[in-house]
Amino acid sequence: MSDKDSHDVLLVEDDPGDAGLVRIAMRRSRHATRLHHVKDGVEAMAFLRRGAGHAQAPRPDLVLLDLNLPGCSGHEVLEEIRADSLLRCIPVVILSTSGAERDIKKAYTLGASGYVSKPMDVDAFTRAIHSIEDFWFGTARLPG
Amino acid sequence: MIGRVVISATGRNELTDRLVVSGGAVGASLAFVAAALTGGGVWIADGAAGTLSLLVAGSTLGGLVAGMMLGGRIGRRLSRLAVAAQSRTGFHDAAAAFRLEGEDAAGRLGRSVAELLDHLGAGYDEMERHSRDLVNNAERVAQLGSACRDLIADRSEWSEGFHAILGLTPGQCQPSPEVFLDCVHPADRDKVWELWSMVLAGGAAKGTDFRVVRPDGEIRTLYGRSEVVRASSGQPIRINSTIQDIGERKRLEDELDGLIRELWRSNEELEQFAYVASHDLRQPLRVVGSYVSLMEEDLQGHLTGETEEYMAFVRDGVRRMDRLITDLLTYSRVGRTSADRPVSIADSLGAAMADLQFEIEDAGAVIRILDPLPTVMGDESEMERLFQNLLGNAIKYRRPDRSPDIRVACADLGGAWGISVADNGIGIPPEHAERVFGIFQRLHARDEFEGTGVGLAIVKKIVERHGGSIRVQPAEGGAVLALTWPKMRPVVEEN
Numbered sequence: 279m280s281d282k283d284s285h286d287v288l289l290v291e292d293d294p295g296d297a298g299l300v301r302i303a304m305r306r307s308r309h310a311t312r313l314h315h316v317k318d319g320v321e322a323m324a325f326l327r328r329g330a331g332h333a334q335a336p337r338p339d340l341v342l343l344d345l346n347l348p349g350c351s352g353h354e355v356l357e358e359i360r361a362d363s364l365l366r367c368i369p370v371v372i373l374s375t376s377g378a379e380r381d382i383k384k385a386y387t388l389g390a391s392g393y394v395s396k397p398m399d400v401d402a403f404t405r406a407i408h409s410i411e412d413f414w415f416g417t418a419r420l421p422g
Numbered sequence: 423m424i425g426r427v428v429i430s431a432t433g434r435n436e437l438t439d440r441l442v443v444s445g446g447a448v449g450a451s452l453a454f455v456a457a458a459l460t461g462g463g464v465w466i467a468d469g470a471a472g473t474l475s476l477l478v479a480g481s482t483l484g485g486l487v488a489g490m491m492l493g494g495r496i497g498r499r500l501s502r503l504a505v506a507a508q509s510r511t512g513f514h515d516a517a518a519a520f521r522l523e524g525e526d527a528a529g530r531l532g533r534s535v536a537e538l539l540d541h542l543g544a545g546y547d548e549m550e551r552h553s554r555d556l557v558n559n560a561e562r563v564a565q566l567g568s569a570c571r572d573l574i575a576d577r578s579e580w581s582e583g584f585h586a587i588l589g590l591t592p593g594q595c596q597p598s599p600e601v602f603l604d605c606v607h608p609a610d611r612d613k614v615w616e617l618w619s620m621v622l623a624g625g626a627a628k629g630t631d632f633r634v635v636r637p638d639g640e641i642r643t644l645y646g647r648s649e650v651v652r653a654s655s656g657q658p659i660r661i662n663s664t665i666q667d668i669g670e671r672k673r674l675e676d677e678l679d680g681l682i683r684e685l686w687r688s689n690e691e692l693e694q695f696a697y698v699a700s701h702d703l704r705q706p707l708r709v710v711g712s713y714v715s716l717m718e719e720d721l722q723g724h725l726t727g728e729t730e731e732y733m734a735f736v737r738d739g740v741r742r743m744d745r746l747i748t749d750l751l752t753y754s755r756v757g758r759t760s761a762d763r764p765v766s767i768a769d770s771l772g773a774a775m776a777d778l779q780f781e782i783e784d785a786g787a788v789i790r791i792l793d794p795l796p797t798v799m800g801d802e803s804e805m806e807r808l809f810q811n812l813l814g815n816a817i818k819y820r821r822p823d824r825s826p827d828i829r830v831a832c833a834d835l836g837g838a839w840g841i842s843v844a845d846n847g848i849g850i851p852p853e854h855a856e857r858v859f860g861i862f863q864r865l866h867a868r869d870e871f872e873g874t875g876v877g878l879a880i881v882k883k884i885v886e887r888h889g890g891s892i893r894v895q896p897a898e899g900g901a902v903l904a905l906t907w908p909k910m911r912p913v914v915e916e917n
Contacts, residue, residue: 295709302716346701375708376701398704398744400712 284310285415288338290322290355291315291373292347296396300342300373303407309415314338319350323358326365338368340414343390345374345381353384360389367421371410499528503535513543558582564666571599571661578602587644587667589636607633607641614646621648622658631668643669696754703747711740742874746862749876753861756804756880757887764910765805767795767841771830774809778817785817786825793832796839799910804884809843811877812903816845818871819901835906838890842904850901855894881905 291297297315304311316322325332345352352372359365369391374381377395385393394410397403499522517539522532561567567584578597585592588605595601606614610632617630627649633641645668651660714736775789813828820826826845833840850858857863859882864875885892885905895902
């Protein structure tokens with residue numbers, strides 16, 4: 279078990295509908311999470327580096343990253359996180375509609391901590407989010 | 423060869439002799455060269471016959487002259503005949519020299535020899551014209567020109583076709599390597615020069631592409647090929663060359679390159695489309711479906727029978743749309759990510775049955791494999807999908823009154839395997855035997871049998887991609903889908 283009472287999750291997702299589903303799923307979860315939502319890669323990096331507009335941003339315990347983002351892609355965001363010595367150790371789970379082999383392979387090559395295809399059905403979607411939370415905030419040990 | 427025969431008859435030296443019959447020799451040797459370099463054999467036989475008639479002609483003349491010389495009665499008139507025989511002229515000039523006045527033996531002999539010579543000359547001219555026609559026709563048809571350069575006499579001969587390709591008129595220029603190089607595009611002259619040097623240095627015939635600039639300024643792309651003929655001492659005595667206008671071929675090659683690029687581009691586009699379909703089209707669909715479900719949850723207890731029905735329609739629409747997109751994607755991906763290697767059909771069938779385990783049990787289906795199944799070249803996952811779709815259909819389209827009995831059979835058709843999947847279901851009416859393989863083609867209402875109408879289209883695409891074919895076999899009391907799959911080529915062991 280993690281030693282924190284509550285976890286900070288950064289969700290990088292441009293689609294408000296999908297972001298809402300993640301929010302609803304987390305609200306129904308047994309884990310206490312604070313969900314921070316940004317809509318593109320540039321904002322995600324600003325949040326992580328506490329840049330403009332995010333001076334008070336907490337360091338997230340987990341990043342949920344969509345691949346299909348406006349501007350730079352999720353793969354690029356992942357690459358930038360892994361290239362930054364201060365951010366490198368944050369777990370990043372890809373959350374994408376794409377089930378394409380090349381997307382999955384590329385994500386793991388770039389250092390993704392996991393890859394989850396967004397299920398079509400809302401119940402399955404909720405279960406997927408819960409199992410991510412269970413693993414990262416229950417089973418796994420996170421860096422301090 | 424022709425030259426040598428005449429030499430032995432008249433005692434001329436080889437070079438001048440060749441000049442006497444040069445027309446014929448050039449005609450025949452050009453024919454030979456063109457035949458050798460292009461591989462055309464149409465008129466080799468004709469050339470041989472011509473050579474033979476010259477041989478006969480030469481020997482006859484030789485015999486006559488020798489007979490006269492050795493006759494013993496050396497009169498003035500006869501000695502004139504001897505002089506005539508020794509003159510290095512063609513048949514017709516020689517005939518004129520033999521045409522003596524008077525009714526004595528020498529006069530009659532001379533005139534009959536003259537007649538013979540005229541006759542031979544006419545035959546020779548005819549043969550020469552014939553062989554030239556053959557060369558010219560062949561070269562025109564093949565869009566080919568040939569040239570022959572005598573390195574000892576320092577003389578070049580170009581065929582009509584050779585002149586035509588360069589845009590020159592025979593007789594208006596003196597053929598020579600220099601004149602030829604002048605015709606070659608300045609940027610390609612080194613290339614041609616290099617070819618000649620390489621050929622002269624030894625080895626087999628060599629060829630190269632190069633451009634020429636015709637007198638009207640038009641640039642044409644040619645393919646030129648040269649070979650060297652050597653004396654027994656190894657000394658080069660002749661260069662035989664051909665040129666061919668390959669502009670049309672080049673144009674077609676360029677066109678083909680363009681088409682291949684276009685095909686690549688459209689394939690890329692298709693892949694991009696498949697990707698977009700998998701991601702961008704499904705994303706909003708998931709949002710619609712998910713929020714309808716959430717609304718339904720929230721409105722639990724507040725929905726009337728009618729609105730509950732509407733909700734069900736929305737859910738069903740979303741689900742079907744999702745299946746359509748997924749199936750379309752699967753269809754478009756057949757062959758795109760496949761890796762062909764030996765696949766055991768029995769294994770693929772087994773995997774498909776494992777995937778369909780629920781359906782098989784639910785329907786109480788029996789699947790019987792009647793023959794040993796071979797190993798073929800194919801993509802494992804595609805092969806599995808193939809049987810999944812075929813068995814899936816056999817189970818789905820069953821009769822309500824009997825459980826599915828499915829038979830998988832295999833026959834050796836020589837070059838291919840014939841594999842059939844037969845069931846005892848509702849069958850496929852013969853008039854729909856073609857239609858069932860079309861994409862999104864369905865024979866039944868959705869509330870009768872669920873489906874997108876892509877299953878058999880996918881099967882057909884998989885089979886055809888592997889070089890096989892599939893059809894609905896006419897059958898009573900069920901459907902029989904028969905496919906052929908090419909046999910695996912024997913693997914050649916590499917050491």
